[in-house]
Amino acid sequence: MSELNAFRTEVREWMAGHLTGKFAALKYRGGSGEGDALPELRKEWERELAAGRWTCPGWPAEHGGRGLSVAEQVAFQEEYSRAGGPGRMGHIGEGLMGPTLIAFGTEEQKKRFLPGIRSGTEFWAQGYSEPSAGSDFGNIKTRAKLDPETGDWIVSGQKVWTSLAHLSDWIFVVARCEEGSVGRNGLIFLLMPLDQPGVDIHPIKQIGGGAEFNSVFFDDARAKADDVLGQPGDGWKIAMALLGFERGISTLGQQMSFQQELDLIVEVSKENGSDRSPAIRQRVAYAWTGLRAMRYLAMRVLSDDQSAETRREALTYKYQWSNWHRDLGRLAMDVLKMDANIVADDPRRERLQQMFLFARADTIYGGTNEIQLNIIAEQGLGMPREPRGKL
Amino acid sequence: MLEFTPDQQMIREEAQRFLREQSSSEAIRRVVDTGASHDAVLWNSISRELGWCAMAIPEEFGGLGLGATEVAILMELTGARLACVPFWSTVCLAAPLLQSAGSEEAKVRYLGAIAAGEMAVTVAYADLSVADPAATVAVKAIRAGGGYRLAGKVAQVIDFEVADVVLVPAGLEDGTTALFALTRDSGQVVTPLKVLDATRSVAALELTLEVSAESRIDDAGVSAEQFQRALTFANLGLAAEQLGAAQGALDVTLAYIAERVQFGRTIASFQAIKHRCAKLVVDVAETRSLVFGAAQGVGTSGAVESALEIAGARVLASDLQFRAAEEAIQLHGGVGFTWEYDPHLYFKRAQASAALLGAREAQLDRIAASVFADGGLK
Numbered sequence: 124m125s126e127l128n129a130f131r132t133e134v135r136e137w138m139a140g141h142l143t144g145k146f147a148a149l150k151y152r153g154g155s156g157e158g159d160a161l162p163e164l165r166k167e168w169e170r171e172l173a174a175g176r177w178t179c180p181g182w183p184a185e186h187g188g189r190g191l192s193v194a195e196q197v198a199f200q201e202e203y204s205r206a207g208g209p210g211r212m213g214h215i216g217e218g219l220m221g222p223t224l225i226a227f228g229t230e231e232q233k234k235r236f237l238p239g240i241r242s243g244t245e246f247w248a249q250g251y252s253e254p255s256a257g258s259d260f261g262n263i264k265t266r267a268k269l270d271p272e273t274g275d276w277i278v279s280g281q282k283v284w285t286s287l288a289h290l291s292d293w294i295f296v297v298a299r300c301e302e303g304s305v306g307r308n309g310l311i312f313l314l315m316p317l318d319q320p321g322v323d324i325h326p327i328k329q330i331g332g333g334a335e336f337n338s339v340f341f342d343d344a345r346a347k348a349d350d351v352l353g354q355p356g357d358g359w360k361i362a363m364a365l366l367g368f369e370r371g372i373s374t375l376g377q378q379m380s381f382q383q384e385l386d387l388i389v390e391v392s393k394e395n396g397s398d399r400s401p402a403i404r405q406r407v408a409y410a411w412t413g414l415r416a417m418r419y420l421a422m423r424v425l426s427d428d429q430s431a432e433t434r435r436e437a438l439t440y441k442y443q444w445s446n447w448h449r450d451l452g453r454l455a456m457d458v459l460k461m462d463a464n465i466v467a468d469d470p471r472r473e474r475l476q477q478m479f480l481f482a483r484a485d486t487i488y489g490g491t492n493e494i495q496l497n498i499i500a501e502q503g504l505g506m507p508r509e510p511r512g513k514l
Numbered sequence: 515m516l517e518f519t520p521d522q523q524m525i526r527e528e529a530q531r532f533l534r535e536q537s538s539s540e541a542i543r544r545v546v547d548t549g550a551s552h553d554a555v556l557w558n559s560i561s562r563e564l565g566w567c568a569m570a571i572p573e574e575f576g577g578l579g580l581g582a583t584e585v586a587i588l589m590e591l592t593g594a595r596l597a598c599v600p601f602w603s604t605v606c607l608a609a610p611l612l613q614s615a616g617s618e619e620a621k622v623r624y625l626g627a628i629a630a631g632e633m634a635v636t637v638a639y640a641d642l643s644v645a646d647p648a649a650t651v652a653v654k655a656i657r658a659g660g661g662y663r664l665a666g667k668v669a670q671v672i673d674f675e676v677a678d679v680v681l682v683p684a685g686l687e688d689g690t691t692a693l694f695a696l697t698r699d700s701g702q703v704v705t706p707l708k709v710l711d712a713t714r715s716v717a718a719l720e721l722t723l724e725v726s727a728e729s730r731i732d733d734a735g736v737s738a739e740q741f742q743r744a745l746t747f748a749n750l751g752l753a754a755e756q757l758g759a760a761q762g763a764l765d766v767t768l769a770y771i772a773e774r775v776q777f778g779r780t781i782a783s784f785q786a787i788k789h790r791c792a793k794l795v796v797d798v799a800e801t802r803s804l805v806f807g808a809a810q811g812v813g814t815s816g817a818v819e820s821a822l823e824i825a826g827a828r829v830l831a832s833d834l835q836f837r838a839a840e841e842a843i844q845l846h847g848g849v850g851f852t853w854e855y856d857p858h859l860y861f862k863r864a865q866a867s868a869a870l871l872g873a874r875e876a877q878l879d880r881i882a883a884s885v886f887a888d889g890g891l892k
Contacts, residue, residue: 194515389885398886401879408881411891412826416800419516419807426515433517436799443796499795500788504768507783 131198137175138206146171151474153210154380155448156481158335162290165212169243172213177203179217179241181372186225186233187241193372193425200376204383212287216240216247218373220295223365227312227353236314239292248288248317250296250339251362253281258494260362261306265341267298267313269355274348276300276313278321278341284488288337289324291317296346297362300355310358313346321345331480374421374440378414381448384478385410387471388455397458406454413447435503442495445485452479516807518587525584529591532564537595539856542713545598546859551675551706551715557599561631567605568629572613575625582747582812586754586805593758594765596713596859600634600673606751607672608635608681611744612731615693620731624679624695636677638668638719645825645872645880648741651685653721655692661726664694667719674717675706682721683736690735694725711866713859746821749828749871750809756831756867757801760838763860764794767842770855774847787845794838801830822884822891825877832868839864 142150146168153160172178181196182188191199211217221240224233239245256262265280278298288294294315301309317324321344326334353361389407392398417440424437455475456463462472463479486492500506518526536556545553560566570585571577585605592601605628612624612635627633640652653666664684674680680702682694696702703720768791771782781787804827811820842857843850850857868874884891 386890389890393886404882404886405875405878407885408826408878409829411881411885412804412823412829412878413800415807415823415826416804416830419803420799422516422807423803426517428517430523435795436802439796439799443800493789496789496792497785499792503795504788504791506768506772506788506791507780509785 127194127198130195131202134177134199134202135206137177138203138208141171141175142206142208149209150207151209151380151383153212154474154478155384156329156331156477157333158210158287159290159333161209162212165209166243166246166290168209169211169213169246171243173241173243178213178243179221182217182221182225182237182241186221186237196372197375197425200372201379204376204379207383212246212290213240213243214373215249215286215291216245219249219365220247220293223295223352223361226364227357227361231349232314232352236293245293246287246291248285248291248294248337248339250282250285250294250315252284254283257284258490261359263297263299263310265296265298267296267300267311267346269300270345276311276346276348276351278313278315278344278346280341282339282341283327283336285324285337285339286335288317288339289326289334293317294339295352296341297358300358307359309356310362311355312352312358312361314350314352315344315346319344329481330483331477333477372425374444375418375425377444378418378421381414381417381444381451384451384455384475385414387475388451388458391455391471391475392458395458395460395462397460403454403458406457410447410451410454413443417444417447435499438495438499438503441489442492442499445482446492448478448485449482452482455479516803516810518583518806522583522587526587526591529564529566529588530594532559533591533595533597537592537597542596542598542856542859546712549712550598552600552673553598556597557601557634557676558631560597560599560601561604561634563631565629565631566601567609567631570605571609571625571629575621576629577625578629582750582809583806585747586750586809589751589754590758590761590802590805593755594762596759596762596863598713600636600676602748602751602755603636603673603677604628604634607637607744607748608679610747611637611681611693611741614743615732615736615740617731617733620695624731627678633678634673634676635679635681636671636673637681637683638671638674639683640668642670642672642871643869643873645745645876646738646742647745647871648683648691648736648738651691653682653684655684655686655694655730657687658724661724662692662694662730663724664721666721669718670707670716671719672714672716674704674719675715680719681731682719683741686735691741692730693732693736694729695731696725696729700725700729709866711862713863714866742821745871746812746817746824750805750812750824752867752870753801753824753827753831754805754809756828756835756864757798757805759860759863759867760794760801760831760835761798763835763838763842763857763864764791764798766856766860767791767838767845770846781845790841790845794834794841797830797834797837801827801834804830819891822881825872825880828871829874829877832864832874835860835864836868 180189180191184190267276267278270277294317296313300311321342323340325338327336328334397403456479501508568577569580573579639647640650641647652668655662655664680696683691701723705718707716709716774781808820808823808827839861846857849855
């Protein structure tokens with residue numbers, strides 16, 4: 124325990140020494156609804172983190188990480204958030220692409236791509252969703268055709284909801300590589316540079332006014348023969364493994380930012396007198412309760428307990444936090460009362476307003492509420508699967 | 515991280531298997547339909563043979579010296595099977611009060627007997643419906659001769675009919691509170707009450723009697739803090755029991771809807787029904803996490819925070835238990851409204867339990883007081 128405390132102190136001191144000067148402007152920024160805020164400074168921050176060896180600390184040492192234990196990674200995430208560490212531009216590379224490369228990449232691919240992720244110089248976007256394939260992942264229509272001369276893959280189609288694609292260097296794309304294949308079969312996992320002819324990126328202005336999502340259009344864009352991850356046809360398997368990496372350590376860091384939002388709500392309510400309302404007080408207490416429960420659920424999920432019960436309850440995590448957060452947004456606005464409607468320069472109010480608006484997306488991305496409930500019912504409770512239609 | 519130790523896992527699995535067999539629907543109905551105060555055979559097994567009552571009692575008093583987590587595990591499982599035994603009252607309500615407020619002599623005597631499974635004990639709090647049931651005085655104690663004269667009425671005492679000993683907080687003339695232990699033959703009047711939730715008996719207590727000085731078992735008055743420490747444990751046990759009862763109601767429902775066929779399909783295949791069950795799983799996961807997360811903090815340096823988490827756990831558990839029970843009725847359809855099927859047993863227990871030790875508003879007020887205090891609660 125004391126070793127872990129020493130580690131926490133190390134993180135805290137590093138953050139205090141580095142999230143300062145020009146980087147002080149990044150404190151608490153780049154969270155819910157402003158994932159595209161201050162991009163250049165945040166990219167610079169990623170390099171600062173890298174210089175301190177704080178990017179990819181959970182990766183094995185042989186791949187340039189620190190090989191931290193789960194408890195240490197959690198401690199890092201918590202201290203990072205506690206210090207006001209900004210939203211991570213490198214999240215997709217560090218949390219998703221890196222582990223997937225480590226698991227499925229060739230030695231050469233690892234050598235080519237891992238250093239850029241680790242050093243905060245190459246940023247990745249995720250090309251999964253399509254207009255007609257959100258949670259219906261098997262309905263992917265983006266096509267990849269083999270160019271027999273070069274062995275490259277020629278890609279055409281559209282990806283959507285691509286976070287930070289306009290600020291990224293590379294994208295991983297799941298595409299259909301076998302003519303006439305359906306569902307999970309015939310998919311390929313491609314690594315593609317975004318800066319090339321045939322790739323068109325259109326930011327999607329979202330409900331809060333920002334644009335961290337994009338539509339990415341591929342019109343005979345090219346993925347090099349060397350940039351196929353796994354074998355053609357492995358796309359589904361790799362994509363599912365990657366989604367598995369998504370549920371992990373970062374959840375506890377996310378909770379620290381939820382705690383900051385809750386603290387802000389309490390602070391604002393004391394200032395404007397909302398705290399005199401018994402109903403508001405009860406809702407705040409209820410939100411606190413939910414957050415504590417969320418913390419312990421995350422800790423159970425991250426523990427070694429592999430009982431059927433824990434596996435079943437792990438499936439509920441996404442549903443729980445996203446709905447909790449959506450309710451928190453409503454609570455924040457009720458605390459602000461009529462000021463909730465006024466867009467002002469007050470950074471605290473702006474943060475709460477953005478959170479309120481962006482939280483509407485929490486219950487949609489990464490599998491909607493409805494999909495989550497299907498997963499819990501089918502995988503968790505073993506209830507009959509939804510019938511699949513054929514249109 | 516948060517997980518059960520192998521020993522805790524073993525306790526859990528064995529208790530689950532035991533209760534599934536011994537607290538079956540038929541066994542519960544033998545109690546409910548005959549108006550019995552409890553299932554005497556089951557209680558004998560739990561207390562004497564399995565030693566569950568010894569679990570959290572310190573070794574120096576003959577217990578196993580285990581902690582809040584083990585008790586919460588057992589409370590969850592007795593809740594799941596609506597076990598008709600005075601386990602909560604003895605282990606979660608009375609034993610912690612004896613431990614926090616009893617004299618050394620009283621601890622040796624009563625905790626020892628509880629640990630040995632020889633004694634069911636309950637507490638006659640003035641008003642069990644509030645978060646601080648010791649704050650009200652229902653029984654007065656006046657020094658008389660070498661002992662005390664006790665007088666007063668307590669409207670509802672849980673498991674009173676089964677209890678070998680009832681602990682009675684009583685107000686002294688100087689405004690302090692003393693604790694008395696009365697055995698069955700002390701002369702108190704016990705009036706069994708007809709209860710909606712017939713899985714747990716309730717009786718009224720009436721006292722006009724003189725007792726010896728030895729009946730008083732506290733050292734020098736019981737402080738509010740001592741009561742609260744005991745009540746934290748009672749709340750944890752209750753939250754765990756409520757969680758278990760919710761899981762029990764869900765289990766009964768899942769079994770039913772997997773068999774029930776309409777329109778040529780089991781009704782479990784309909785999304786409208788799957789989603790309702792899945793939502794219950796979400797709330798079960800949330801509640802279970804908070805119950806066992808909070809249990810870890812009982813009696814540690816984080817005990818104050820843990821007590822607030824337990825208050826939160828009561829809120830989640832009360833909401834969950836009621837919803838699981840009402841969904842059980844709804845998803846059973848017509849038969850859910852009948853006496854023959856089990857949902858009504860869970861439904862009545864849900865209502866009765868939610869009313870104990872401070873309803874959700876009172877628990878949330880306690881949390882809010884800390885969250886909004888200067889310095890706050892993170």
